[in-house]
Amino acid sequence: MATKKRRCLNDSNSFCVIYGEYTFAKYRKSITDFVKSAYFKYFGVHISNLQKPWVPNTVCQNCVVSSRQWSNGKRSALKFKTPMIWWEPRNHHDDCYFCMVNITGINSANRDKWSYPTLSSAQKPLTHSDQSLAPVPSTSSTSFEPENIENEEEKQDSDSDFTPSQETKPQPFNQSELNDLIRDLNLSKESSEILASRLKEKNLLTPDTKITFYRTREKDLLPYFSSEENLVYCNNVEGLIQKMGLQKYIPSEWRLLLIAAKEV
Template structure:
């Protein structure tokens, strides 16, 4: 069978050792054949909810001996299950020599039918004449390559120069944004002035409950994006500015321009952004939490007091509330990654820098600077590596191991890696 789509990230690029040894034994005539007539056929997944092989199956439970038969492999459009041998698909005989095998392989690559490949949409070419792509085929190629407007123009102009295009235009990519330009306005920031019209133009149904608003900024830009809760639909940019800095007044202006009061999406962002949205005072304040009245300066109660009184309202001028909140506190979603990074930061900063646990962390990440290691500044993959390390856990003291196991159990119990905590009571429990 020919191999294709090796330039795509969703296509498999390796073969398992068991399949390789079985194929080599069958080729030599000393081993058994593969248990299937048609292997698993891979296609590009449409979403990560019900059409993604790696999101639907938990491969972490796989073991070589125990639990192997309990692992269920899905049969979905993006990953069709193998077809076993039967009377119509018998076990093939191995070739007598490698030259015959190479000839069979080349013939299969050149003229495999759609039924042999298990793909009904596959239509092999029966002629060696050059193919001149149409405008739609060129658009699909540019989309698969992920080219920008300038890159698409360069590719089209070069193919036009080589006489590989007939009825395709180069200038069509210069105005590909014109269809959606009418839904945006450009002043001191670029923002969507007609969210409903944008959804209609994209052919999507706009239910504010199914979308969440993500607001973030850097030293150079302030941006707002709509994210689908099930990740079935692509993200939609609503606002962007390279002139606005991250502060209360600019965030308020952004929400007014995109008409947040009409749709009232759930809002997510980092802790600094949530402080702006809820009008809290920045810096090391006494009552920095919007869920409860946790006293950040009462150091003696931090590890003794379990429950803190809930914050009933956000009234400006009281309990570190500086301004009027821009969104309802029940509409705020705490990003699980930020919670995880905050907890690991507090854990590392409480370690003895000369102890065995901290030295083991330094050995795990030799390229990190000493300042980041002592400050507990890690990213998500680094935290996952620490959670999976048994050597790190063996180096901990009894107290450190108890805190580490509590941290790991919290991530597992709340499934903070995959879901947002939307229930206010759960947020107060975590806090």
């Protein structure tokens, strides 16, 4: 990996070298010979300057999967006609992709619609005007056999929780994935239940995922509260804080909040 001489606001390796999209840590893959070969066959140029700090040394899982499907003839085109073209930025304040992309608030629900800056140092990919004109994979220009490609990919994926064959089929949400999505979308109890039941109707939930989970999602927290006449209060602040996943309750850090809450 290239040593970083410049310091950017974001790590260049959290972006995909092919299309420049921000990639969550668990979907970052290293650029294998297979990826380089597929890239060359599709775009007609090599991935270059990987040793430079201004070129990501990461490829996203989507791009690995699409490249493999294209190579196997299972899809006719990749998402874009050209890859991201990386150039050395002139400066960090208005020409550096890794400093200019603001990833605050990005999550799995909004990631696909996230906007990225147009910069002279990072030429964005062009979309296909006609996917049927996309290049056709050929094994003749490669130095290794298709079997080697498969082996290479199996090695690549063996340490991740990712199963390639599931990628083309719908992948139902399990309870914790659905909970994550609902939290990301900040949904109310009612909306959560509607979403869950619609997903269930379409068979997009794993069998053990409960729709009614959200109706009582506060029940675990109720023991931390007491009610006396008109007063409802928290009877175990430390326990509540820990239950909500915060590591440690430091009363002095919460004093300000209490004062503010009293004034409301």
